[in-house]
Amino acid sequence: MKTSAHFMSGTMMSKALLTTLLFLTFLNGNAQTEVTKNVIVDAAGWKRVATLDASAGRGYNEMVLFTRGGATTPRIVKISWFKGWSNYGGLNIVSLSNGGLWSKARITYDGTQSYLEVNFTKDIPVLSVYQNQSVWSGGEIIGGTLPDGGGNVVVSAKVGRVNYGEDSFFLGYNGNAGIGTTSPDAKLAVNGVIHSKEVKVDLNGWSDFVFKEDYNLPTLEEVEQHIKEKGHLKDIPNTKEVKENGIHLGEMDAKLLQKIEELMLYTIEQEKRIKKLETELANLKQSEK
Structure with a gap:
C-alpha cells in the first residue's frame, strides 16, 4: 500500500514538473516573438528597416514604427507586408498620427536579399521598431543606424492615414479619400469608372x-x-x-x-x-x- 502511494505521488510530481516545464517553454517562446529595437535614422531618405526571410524574402509580417516623448509625439505607423517567392508582394499601411516622419514604404531586392524600406522625411535620433512574430512570420528588424535603401523596387505605397492595396484605397491626413489615387483633392476622388444605381447631388439653387x-x-x-x-x-x-x-x-x-x-x-x-x-x-x- 505504501509502495502504491509512493508510486502515485511520484507520478503526480513528474506530471506537475512536465507541465511547469512546458508552460515555461511556452512563455519563453512567446516572449521571443515580440521584439522592439531602438534604431537611428541619421538622415532623410530611403532606409532599410528590416531584412525579409531568405534571398527571395518570402513571408508576411507587420512592423510598427513609433517615436516617444516630446510635445509633438508619438508618431506611429504600422506597415503590413507580404512577399512571395518571385518579385511580387503587397503593402498595407495605417498611420495613427496627423502627419508623420515618413512618406512612403516599399519592398526592394538587391539581387541577394529583400528588404522593407521606409522613406523618412527627416533624421530621427531614436526610433522604436516593433515586431510580433506570434501571428505573423518573416522579417527581422535591422538594429543600430539604419542603412540606406536601394535595389529593385518590388512594390511601394504612400503613407497616409490609411493605404490599402498599394494605393488602391488611400485616406490622407486631411481626411480626403482616394480610390486609385494618392492625391485626392476632395472628400472622395476616384481615378476610374464609378458604377452606381443612383447619385444624389445637393444644390443651393436651381434654374x-x-x-x-x-x-x-x-x-x-x-x-x-x-x-x-x-x-x-x-x-x-x-x-x-x-x-x-x-x-x-x-x-x-x-x-x-x-x-x-x-x-x-x-x-x-x-x-x-x-x-x-x-x-x-x-x-x-x-x-x-
Missing part, C-alpha cells in the same frame, strides 16, 4: 429663375452672335475649360436646365407667332373670297 418676369432672356440674334464669337453657348464652359478643370455635375445640370428652359420660352414665343400668322393668313384668304 427656375428663367421663368420669372424680370429674367432677361437674350434674343436669338444675341445667342447666334455669341456662338459665332465664342464657339459655345453663354455660361457653358468651352472644350478647353472642361479638359483642364472637368465639370461639377450639380452646377452643370443646373446650367443645362437653364438652357432648356430658355429654349422652352423661345418655343412658346414662336408658337404664338405661328398661330398669329396662321390667323392672319386665314383672315386674308377669307377676305379674298
Whole structure:
C-alpha cells in the first residue's frame, strides 16, 4: 500500500514538473516573438528597416514604427507586408498620427536579399521598431543606424492615414479619400469608372429663375452672335475649360436646365407667332373670297 502511494505521488510530481516545464517553454517562446529595437535614422531618405526571410524574402509580417516623448509625439505607423517567392508582394499601411516622419514604404531586392524600406522625411535620433512574430512570420528588424535603401523596387505605397492595396484605397491626413489615387483633392476622388444605381447631388439653387418676369432672356440674334464669337453657348464652359478643370455635375445640370428652359420660352414665343400668322393668313384668304 505504501509502495502504491509512493508510486502515485511520484507520478503526480513528474506530471506537475512536465507541465511547469512546458508552460515555461511556452512563455519563453512567446516572449521571443515580440521584439522592439531602438534604431537611428541619421538622415532623410530611403532606409532599410528590416531584412525579409531568405534571398527571395518570402513571408508576411507587420512592423510598427513609433517615436516617444516630446510635445509633438508619438508618431506611429504600422506597415503590413507580404512577399512571395518571385518579385511580387503587397503593402498595407495605417498611420495613427496627423502627419508623420515618413512618406512612403516599399519592398526592394538587391539581387541577394529583400528588404522593407521606409522613406523618412527627416533624421530621427531614436526610433522604436516593433515586431510580433506570434501571428505573423518573416522579417527581422535591422538594429543600430539604419542603412540606406536601394535595389529593385518590388512594390511601394504612400503613407497616409490609411493605404490599402498599394494605393488602391488611400485616406490622407486631411481626411480626403482616394480610390486609385494618392492625391485626392476632395472628400472622395476616384481615378476610374464609378458604377452606381443612383447619385444624389445637393444644390443651393436651381434654374427656375428663367421663368420669372424680370429674367432677361437674350434674343436669338444675341445667342447666334455669341456662338459665332465664342464657339459655345453663354455660361457653358468651352472644350478647353472642361479638359483642364472637368465639370461639377450639380452646377452643370443646373446650367443645362437653364438652357432648356430658355429654349422652352423661345418655343412658346414662336408658337404664338405661328398661330398669329396662321390667323392672319386665314383672315386674308377669307377676305379674298
